[in-house]
Structures are given as structure tokens and as C-alpha cells.
Amino acid sequence: MAAYAPPIEDIGxxxxxxxxxxxxxxxxxGYEEVTAELALTVLAEGGRFCAEVLEPLNRSGxxxxxxxxxxMVTTPKGFAEAYRAFAEAGWTGLSGDPAYGGQGLPRVVQILLDEMLSSANFSFGLFPGLTRGAVEAIGHHAGDALKEAYLPKMISGEWTGAMxxxxxxxxxxxGLLKTRAEPLAxxxxxxTGGKIFISSGDHxxxxxxVHLVLARLPDAPAGVxxxxxxLVPKFLPDPAGSGDQRNGFSVGALEHKMxxxxxPTCVMNYDGAIGFLVGEPGRGLNAMFTMMNAERLFVGIQGLGIGEIALQKAxxxxxxxxxxxxxxxxxxxxPILEHADVRRMLLTGRALTEGGRALAIWTALQMDIAARHPDPEAAKAADGFVALLTPVIKAALTDWGFAITVEAQQVFGGHGYIxxxxxxQYVRDARIAQIYEGTNGVQAMDLAGRKLMMEGGELPRRFFALMRAEIEEAPSSLGELTRPVxxxxxxxxxxxxxxxxxxADVAExxxxxxxxxxxxxLVALGWMWVRMAAAEAAGQDNGTKAQRKRKLAALFVARLLPQTAGLKAAVLSGARPLAVFQEDEI
Incomplete structure (x- = not known):
């Protein structure tokens, strides 16, 4: 089998x-000195670690x-050593806050490292990915004392996190959860309570x-x-500062998964474990959404990464x-590459993966703009785009990632089933990304039921206007692409x-x-493909190889974009085709 090749050229x-x-x-x-050259140098080194250290552990793990x-949880042979090497090399702190020891690089560099981690070793990538989400929640919502006590060691990778x-x-x-939190003097x-499906719960x-746990105070109202x-750590600090006092929670079981x-996906039992309040009482879900939204984007990148490596192998x-x-x-x-159906599978995957990578990078750049832009209005506009696209990135990239791994397996014929x-393994691993951090159906309902009405309904209209303006600015020579998009x-x-x-009609x-x-x-990917084709036309000669992006853009427009007509018809058919069935008819 061919070794994983980090897609540095495409990223560049x-x-x-x-x-x-x-x-x-x-x-x-704060980012003025971060150039593409620097980013690519960092990512090339990260890609080397992924290819040389992490991918060889993927199958054995x-x-x-x-x-x-x-x-006690034991991870597969080589994982603990690989994690320590990963942390010691500074990868856990790539985008971390420099105030707590992080390197402070942009979000876009982080998500591209996350893609390569997900390609090389999907299971391993969850350890630093979940830790970073916990760091973001603590950094946004915890008090200074908790930040000072926990963030430096989590960003350094000495400590890890779980949700x-x-x-x-x-x-x-x-809103139905029952885990209790009793205040102490x-x-x-x-x-006290039990949780299931806790990734990286122990190792x-x-x-x-460091577990971030949702629980109810004694006088809390019902519902969310x-x-x-x-914040519930495995080990509690003692007066001497050694931090080796075991807290009152344990792993009840490991989930047996596809x-x-x-x-390690754990069943966790909290038996009077000591915890520290993060944020305001009764506002826990708001605080946790900081972590959940970070993880949703991360999971979308997981779908992108596993689709990439499956395509490479196929x-x-x-x-x-x-x-x-x-x-x-x-x-x-x-070579079976000559057969049209094999080309269909591989090139469809390429169109979705490379288009998805472009959309993910654009979204990550909006996150950096929202966090750093000196114009508050520009930052606010970018933040709105991130909110709008978060469910799209999570759901679409994981749906496509799974579909791509299945088609890549199909390229192998019977050998793919062995x-x-x-x-x-790629097929089995990819499947979870459509399920966790909010199933893709939940993401879709968030988009259609809530995000479309943000800013009084103006948020999607702003985004569509941006897409339209950029597509219309493309060279006239790309008319065969721009008109269908x-x-x-x-x-x-x-x-x-x-x-x-x-x-107002939730059912609809x-x-x-x-x-x-x-x-x-699909429309967002069409926009990305127009941008890529335009950039290629502006920067390269007209040789056959130089037109690869334009050819992929044409393939996307010819074979994938037409799906939008059927999807529009399905949306406009309304809820009735589903609602007319009685319960005993389903």
C-alpha cells in the first residue's frame, strides 16, 4: 500500500x-508575520510527523x-510514545494562546494540521482535538484561577481534555440529563452521575x-x-501542589464500536467527584457550545482527512x-484506472475533497478574521459566516468523507473488503463522524431551522451576495463554469x-x-471551484497539467452540481410526503 502523502502542494x-x-x-x-511560506513550512513538518509516526500505528492500533x-485504560502499542513525541514537538499548542504557552498560529494552520492527523490516524487525532476544544471552552468561560491552573499544561500537551x-x-x-452537582462550603x-460515549475519557x-461535565445544581429548573x-480533573491539586490526589470518577466500561x-470511548462514573464551576450557573450549555462548535468544525475536517487518504490509497x-x-x-x-467507472469514483472523490478543503480553509480564515480584525463590523460579519457554515462543514464534509471512503473501497473490488x-478500516472509522458532535440530521435542522433566520434572515442573504459577486467577477473565459453555478x-x-x-413551522x-x-x-463548493479555476487561469500556463483544477471544476459542474435541481424539488415538496403516514405504517 502506498504511504500517506500530505497534500502540501494543494494547500500551497x-x-x-x-x-x-x-x-x-x-x-x-498579531498575525502580520505569519506568511504562507511559514505556514507551509510548519505544515510540511507536521505532515512528515503524520506520515512517518502516526500512519504506521493506524492499522496496528x-x-x-x-x-x-x-x-485502567491501556491504548494500543506505540500510542503513548507517539503522543508524548507529538506534545514535545509543540504540536498540541500550535494555535494555543501565547499567554498560556501556545504558539498562537492562525486557525487555518490548525485545521490543516487536523486534516493530516485525521488522514494518518483518525483515532489518534481525537486526543489533541478534544483537548483543544476543552481549552477553548475554559479560555472563554472559566475564571482566571482555573485558566492559570489548567490552560498551560493542556496547551503544552502535558494534560489532555474530554467533554x-x-x-x-x-x-x-x-435537557434530560440527570448528573447532579452539589455545592460545597x-x-x-x-x-455525581454517569456519562456514555466519552472519547478520550481515560488513557x-x-x-x-480534564473533563468538562454538564450537570444540574440542586435548585436548577428543568430543561437546558x-x-x-x-471542570472535573482526574487528579486534584493538593496543598503542596503535587496534583496527584485521585478524583472520584472512574471508567465503568469501554464502548465496543464499529x-x-x-x-478509548468510555462509560464514565462520577461518584461525588470534585468539580469547579465554569462560567455562570445555569449557563453551562452556552459555555459548552464553545467547545461543541469547535469540535463540529474539527469533525468536518476529520471527514475531509479520511476521504483524502482513502482516495490516495485507491x-x-x-x-x-x-x-x-x-x-x-x-x-x-x-490498469483499472483506464476504466470509466473507476475514474468516476476517483474523480468524484477528488472534486468533493479538494472543493471541501477550499471551503474549510475559507471558513477558517473567517474565524481568524472574526477573532483579530480591527474593524468590529468586519469581525462581526465574519463571525456570522462561521456560524452559518459550521453545520454545513460538519455535515457535508463527513457525509462526503464517508461516501468517498466507500467508493475508494469499491475501487479495490473484493480486496477492499479484506x-x-x-x-x-477507513470505512468503519469514517462512519462515526456523521454521528458524533450532533448527528448530521441535527446539523441540518440547526441550519434550516435556526441559522437561516439569524440577523432577521439577512445572514444567508449576505453570504449569497458575497458568492454571487465573486462568481460574477470570474474571467469571462470561465463562463461554462460560472453560468451553471x-x-x-x-x-x-x-x-x-x-x-x-x-x-415558524418546525415540521416544514x-x-x-x-x-x-x-x-x-453543493452550491458553496461550486463557488469554491470557480475561485480555484480562476486562480489557476491567472497564475499558470495553458499546458495540460496546468489545467487540472479547471478540469475538475468542469467535472464538478457537469456531474455533481446538477444534483441541486433534485434537492430543490425535494425541499419544496414540504413535510406532507413524510407526514401523511400513520405511525403503524412506518
């Missing part, structure tokens, strides 16, 4: 030619899995493990407004595997207006949600 094209990375960073205080023995939301009876409906709390990497957030076997196989005859019947056996080739954008605008008119929004999100995502 996107940063330099498509998005003008240097100019964007020059306008953001899947086969060995995690173990729970006498209450503890889900309970067996509650699932996505967090010294300002701390005792946390053998050493150091503290009664939830508070607590995939990500090298990631393309390498298709070049080498000899089978069948050429289309004109004169040669054979030929463990020794590794493709079945503009037509699809007009359909998206009309469909959005129809949903906004029925915004929910019935339309999944199809609407896919429609939205």
Missing part, C-alpha cells in the same frame, strides 16, 4: 493563489484496540485528564436552562492493478426564501433540512 495553491493568505494575515493584528484492566455530555437516557436531548462542587499517556458546566478502536491501487481490456479492445490487461488492504445559486436563494417564509423546516443542507453545500 489554496493559500497563495486562491485566498491571498499573506494579504489576509497582514490585516490581522485498530487491530489491538484499547483495553480496560482493573479500572462529558451524553447520558444513556438523554442522547442529543441534553469551599466553593467547589461534588459531581495511559500520563498527566491529568438548568444545566451548568464543571470503528476508531484505538480511541488511486495508487488503480494505477497498479491490471484487469480488463482498453475501451477499444486493443490492449489488455490494462482487512489486509486497510480500506475496510450562478443558476444553482439562484435556486438556493429561492429555496432559502421559501424556507424563511415558513420559519425539519422535513427539508437534510436536503437543504446538501443543496447549500
Amino acid at each position: 495553491f489554496l493559500l497563495n493563489d486562491v485566498f491571498g493568505f499573506d494579504a489576509v494575515m497582514a490585516g490581522l493584528p 485498530d487491530e489491538e484496540g484499547c483495553r480496560l484492566t482493573d479500572g 462529558a455530555l451524553t447520558e444513556a437516557h438523554a442522547g442529543t436531548d441534553l 469551599d466553593g467547589r462542587y461534588r459531581i 495511559d499517556f500520563g498527566g491529568n485528564i 436552562k438548568g444545566i451548568s458546566l464543571f 470503528g476508531i478502536h484505538a480511541q 488511486a495508487a491501487y488503480a494505477h497498479e492493478r491490471l484487469q480488463g481490456r482498453s475501451a477499444d479492445g486493443t490492449r489488455g490487461p490494462v 482487512r489486509e488492504w486497510g480500506m475496510e 450562478l443558476a444553482a445559486l439562484a435556486d438556493l436563494e429561492a429555496t432559502t426564501s421559501a424556507l424563511q417564509e415558513k420559519a 423546516a425539519n422535513a427539508a433540512a437534510v436536503d437543504y443542507l446538501r443543496l447549500f453545500a
Whole structure:
């Protein structure tokens, strides 16, 4: 099997030619010296670590899995050592706040490292990914004392983080959770309850493990407004500062899962564990959403990353595997890459992956603008775009990531179903990304039912106007691309207006949600492909190889963008086709 090749060349094209990375960073205080050259140097080194250290552990980690023995979690051979090397090299603090020891690099550099981590070793990438989300929640909502005590060691990677939301009876409906928080006289709390599906809940990497736990205070009202957030460390600081007093929680079991076997997904029991309030009482879900939204974007990047590596493996196989005859019947056996159906699978995956990477980078740049731009209005506008696109990135990139891994497995034929080739692991691992951090159906309902009405409904209209302006600015020579994308954008605008008119009808929004999100995502990718084709036309000669992006853009427009017509029709059909069935007819 071919080794993983980090997509540094494509990333360089996107940063330099498509998005003008240097100019964007020059306008953001604190990032003026972060150039594309620096970013690519950092990412090339990160990609080397992923390819040389993490990918070789991917299959063995899947086969060995995690173990729970006498209450202690053991990760697969090599994982603890790899994590320590990862932390010691500074990768855990790449985008961390310099005030607490982080390197303070832009979000866009972080998400591109996250993609490579997800390609090389999906299970491993969750350890630093969850820690970073916990760091963001603590950094935004905790008091100074908690920040000073926990952030430096979490950013350095000496300590890790986990989020503890889900309970067996509650699932996505967090308003039903029952975990209790009893206040103590010294300002701390005792946390009692059980949580399930807690990724990175325990491990053998050493150091503290900081859980962010949602729980209810004794006088809390029912529902989500009664939830508070607590920082619950595995080890408590003692008066001498050694920090080795074991807190009152334990791993009850490890979940037996379809995939990500090298990631310890824990059933956690909190038995009067000491916790510290993060943020305001009753505002825990608001604080946790800081972590959840960060994780939703991270999960979308996981879908992108695993689709990328599956494509790489499948393309390498298709070049080498000899089978069948050429289309004109004169040669054979030929590499299966010559067969139209194999090309369809690989090129469809390429169009979605490279388009998805572009959209993810654009979104990450908006996050950096929202955090750093000196003009409050520009920062606010960028923040709105991030809010609008978060469910799109999470759901569309993970849906496509799974579909791409399945098609990549199909390229191998029967060999793809056999463990020794590794493709079945990618399919199993990719599946979880559509489920956790809010299922993709929930993401779609967030987009159709809530995000479309932000700013009184103006937020999506602002985004569509931006897309339209940029597409219309493309060179006239790209008319065969811009005309279909503009037509699809007009359909998206009309469909959005129809949903906004029925915004008060929850059933209508929910019935339309999944199809609407896919429609939205395909049009957004069409916009990205116009930008990439325009950048290629402006910066390269007209040789065959130099036109690769334009050819992929044409393939996207010809074979994928037409799906928007069917999706529009499905959205506008309304809730009735679903609602007419009686319960006993389903």
C-alpha cells in the first residue's frame, strides 16, 4: 500500500493563489508575520510527523484496540510514545494562546494540521482535538484561577481534555440529563452521575485528564436552562501542589464500536467527584457550545482527512492493478484506472475533497478574521459566516468523507473488503463522524431551522451576495463554469426564501433540512471551484497539467452540481410526503 502523502502542494495553491493568505494575515493584528511560506513550512513538518509516526500505528492500533484492566485504560502499542513525541514537538499548542504557552498560529494552520492527523490516524487525532476544544471552552468561560491552573499544561500537551455530555437516557436531548452537582462550603462542587460515549475519557499517556461535565445544581429548573458546566480533573491539586490526589470518577466500561478502536470511548462514573464551576450557573450549555462548535468544525475536517487518504490509497491501487481490456479492445490487461467507472469514483472523490478543503480553509480564515480584525463590523460579519457554515462543514464534509471512503473501497473490488488492504478500516472509522458532535440530521435542522433566520434572515442573504459577486467577477473565459453555478445559486436563494417564509413551522423546516443542507453545500463548493479555476487561469500556463483544477471544476459542474435541481424539488415538496403516514405504517 502506498504511504500517506500530505497534500502540501494543494494547500500551497489554496493559500497563495486562491485566498491571498499573506494579504489576509497582514490585516490581522498579531498575525502580520505569519506568511504562507511559514505556514507551509510548519505544515510540511507536521505532515512528515503524520506520515512517518502516526500512519504506521493506524492499522496496528485498530487491530489491538484499547483495553480496560482493573479500572485502567491501556491504548494500543506505540500510542503513548507517539503522543508524548507529538506534545514535545509543540504540536498540541500550535494555535494555543501565547499567554498560556501556545504558539498562537492562525486557525487555518490548525485545521490543516487536523486534516493530516485525521488522514494518518483518525483515532489518534481525537486526543489533541478534544483537548483543544476543552481549552477553548475554559479560555472563554472559566475564571482566571482555573485558566492559570489548567490552560498551560493542556496547551503544552502535558494534560489532555474530554467533554462529558451524553447520558444513556438523554442522547442529543441534553435537557434530560440527570448528573447532579452539589455545592460545597469551599466553593467547589461534588459531581455525581454517569456519562456514555466519552472519547478520550481515560488513557495511559500520563498527566491529568480534564473533563468538562454538564450537570444540574440542586435548585436548577428543568430543561437546558438548568444545566451548568464543571471542570472535573482526574487528579486534584493538593496543598503542596503535587496534583496527584485521585478524583472520584472512574471508567465503568469501554464502548465496543464499529470503528476508531484505538480511541478509548468510555462509560464514565462520577461518584461525588470534585468539580469547579465554569462560567455562570445555569449557563453551562452556552459555555459548552464553545467547545461543541469547535469540535463540529474539527469533525468536518476529520471527514475531509479520511476521504483524502482513502482516495490516495485507491488511486495508487488503480494505477497498479491490471484487469480488463482498453475501451477499444486493443490492449489488455490494462490498469483499472483506464476504466470509466473507476475514474468516476476517483474523480468524484477528488472534486468533493479538494472543493471541501477550499471551503474549510475559507471558513477558517473567517474565524481568524472574526477573532483579530480591527474593524468590529468586519469581525462581526465574519463571525456570522462561521456560524452559518459550521453545520454545513460538519455535515457535508463527513457525509462526503464517508461516501468517498466507500467508493475508494469499491475501487479495490473484493480486496477492499479484506482487512489486509486497510480500506475496510477507513470505512468503519469514517462512519462515526456523521454521528458524533450532533448527528448530521441535527446539523441540518440547526441550519434550516435556526441559522437561516439569524440577523432577521439577512445572514444567508449576505453570504449569497458575497458568492454571487465573486462568481460574477470570474474571467469571462470561465463562463461554462460560472453560468451553471450562478443558476444553482439562484435556486438556493429561492429555496432559502421559501424556507424563511415558513420559519415558524418546525415540521416544514425539519422535513427539508437534510436536503437543504446538501443543496447549500453543493452550491458553496461550486463557488469554491470557480475561485480555484480562476486562480489557476491567472497564475499558470495553458499546458495540460496546468489545467487540472479547471478540469475538475468542469467535472464538478457537469456531474455533481446538477444534483441541486433534485434537492430543490425535494425541499419544496414540504413535510406532507413524510407526514401523511400513520405511525403503524412506518
